[in-house]
Amino acid sequence: MADRIDLSLWILVADWLIRIGALLWIPARSRPAAARSWLLLVGFVPLLGLPLYLLLGHPWLSRQRILRQDQASSAIREGQLPQAALQWTPPEGSVAHETVPLVGRLGAFMALRGNAVRLLDDYDASLQSLLDAIDGAHQQVHLLYYLMFDDAVGERVVAVLERTAARGVRCRVLLDAQGARRGLRRYRRRLQAAGVELHAMLPGGLRWRSSGRADLRNHRKIAVIDDHVAYVGSQNLAEAGFVAGHPNRELVARVHGPIVAHLEAVFASDWYLETGEVLAVTPARPSHADDTACQLLPSGPAYPFPNAGDTIAALIHLARRRVVLTTPYFVPDDAIIGAMRIAALSGVEVQLILSASNNQRLTAMAQHACYEELLACGVRIALHRPGFLHAKHLSVDDDVALIGSINLDIRSFALNAEVGLLCYDRDVVADMRRIEADYLADAEVVALEAWRRRPAWRRSAEGIARLADSFM
Template sequence: MADPHPGVGAWLLILDWAIRILALLWIPMRTTPGAARSWMLLVAFVPLLGLPAYLLLGHPWLSRERVARQRMASQVIRDEQAPLAHLRWTPVGDGAEVEMAPLIERLGDFMPTHGNHVELLDDYDGALRRLVGDIDGARQRVHLLYYLMFDDAVGDAVAAALVRAAGRGVQCRLLLDAVGAKRGLRRYRTRLQAAGVEVHDMLPGGLRWRRSGRMDLRNHRKVAVIDNRAAYVGSQNLAEAGFIPGFPNCELVARVQGPAVAHLEAVFASDWFIETGERLEVTPTLPLHDADIATQLLPSGPAYPFENARDTVNALIHLARRRLVLATPYFVPDDATLSALRIAALSGVDTQLILSSSNNQRLTAWAQESYYDQLLPAGVKIALSRPRFLHAKHLSVDDGIALIGSINLDIRSFALNAEIGMLCYDRDVVARIRGIERHYLADAEHLDAAAWARRPLWRRSREGIARLADAML
């Protein structure tokens, strides 16, 4: 039978190749080579789906307004630190901190400060009780910035504490990611606002997404600031440990006091300004007399000119000389991070990677397994922690530097999410983290390079296919 529309097939063929050529000219200019290869592969197989998907999700763009506001916030942070030289900590000697401190300040705006106290909280429920207790003790203000808030017992407890604080005349502000905290926003926003709590969602979607940026960019930070007295930073969200059925979380949170409190409040104020346009005053916090831990903040995200979380992690890996331990739930590294880990191990650094045996993101779990073949033969030790889902994110370098926060060792965390990390330049903090790491390792499955190489071919194929989507995970 003759084709009733003989010209349609020709036009579809022309459109098909036009999309491929346009993608070849456009995509490599706007993404990293690794990401460009993944997107080009998708476009080559399904052009009519691949190119629209790339236009929506392929480039981590933010609105000009948000980028400009981040630039303004960074300048304010730098300017307001200038007269506070008495708070600055200056590293001495020839350790890695001598190189890291000025690098972090250039990448993330914050100078290192002395006179801080850092308490490490790895008891999930205990950390949340401490947070609610601090909110109940607040007298001036409570500022909470979180990726996820669930409509469960933890969400109920935090919301009730905020209502009580607002009832005492405490200024309470709550910033929640529009996607991660969707359930919490839906359940608590009206009630909290009626009680006098200011609530805003971050990076909203729907009809407002063009004022934000790429649709899947997220604010992944977890920060709480109570008066000038205490602040929290780490991996823990405002949800019960088992908010994802079958994957009860294991977390690490740092409760800090001292000048770091004001710096964490500056991070909150920056995000508040980016979302609302309102500038909040941040009062410097004095050093503690009975503590002298040096800390330094690293906020990161697509609003910064560089992938500063990735650069920081890679610099720490390269500066390690004896012992390097990295704990993360999601491990989908770029080529630079993968190379840094191999070089560290081959240079004789005792390099330990601690991942979770269980994983709530199956495609990510398959993709990360594909990297083990490149790490195990180089001498990188890989342990799969169990039985809980290891959601904590931290690393320790030699005996003197630790990084704690919300940063995962994956491309999404490095390039797409707004994250927060706190560096501690202190031997005692590192020793305490090493104790926590030993606890992870005691119950872990330790991978053997030879045994891993014998895994079935179908698993290798599955891992390789999942890895093709590394830039999209």
């Protein structure tokens, strides 16, 4: 009997020590919203909450990776000096006038004029354009992708890399260790045998100390060929229907001009983070086809600030007439929700375009919890169908477009390495507006009164899912 009392006492003491320790430890190392969620979990189930927090509670990277990113950012700032003559100065009073210096301080890249940008929203045509560019390479091919599947597209990508490497072209490939695990498992030896230099990003496992938290991912999608042409956007190296029942719709920017060197610098930075090898980046020449001003926005846990979240919140606040946000996953932080609410209440047309189908059940439930507040203040929400709208972009007034790999969720803002291309150009925004209009033509509008009539159990489930998304 005494032994049972002693055991119960020890468990009680341990529970309260964990709770008190969590109260002192967690708020100093997590965002307030995340800290509240973790403290709630630890308070309910201390013996489960503590190990989960130690494993997943803080988006930490190894000191080596943070140091290398800092070194890479410094090198990027210095490496742009020869391009100073191409630096673009935005007109005073414009959205770009405040955005350009913010993005420059966050991500290290200046805005450059002299670029040509073409938006590709046809899945197969975009993929074929990339494969043709690789097939025509003369010097080097650099691919940086989150996902590569072992499907027909994976086979085509590997085949073109084999042909290109056989011609003596230097081919380097970076693939996320988790997102591309099927492609890495099937094609690693084949690509290496062909002379392609291949590395898995954020491998984790037994190398976690030199990597970081287990669920950190490199979510970027970038291709650079011969310092001449580059691709950036939302499309992975996989068939459109790689998730059964959810055929993807994407948007990719094909670019020429000096911004190509900046995309090359992002690839070189990630190559350095993974290998320690420094790659030379050759400044690209201005395009003769167009004179679009562009700027890169890299973000991720290696940076001191949430670059993507801060920039998107600023763009929404700066909008004067209209802002359109397109994303497959919408579980943003309070800053984005607040910016959208303030913009809508100020008379700005705020249009949110989401996918009616979603391959992430928990994420879908969490984003539903955001709808009522936004609808109540005048934000328009449209659910695109058919298929899965996986494109990630936004447009502000008639002046600024952002396209890349950035979802409007906390994972993209805090855990993933992402990249976005800012285009300060009315023609590019007009092209994006046409694509947005095409989405809206096949979309269901969410009405506030109808949404409020959903069952109480759904409200509860959505609220729990929204809370769970803050565990980071």
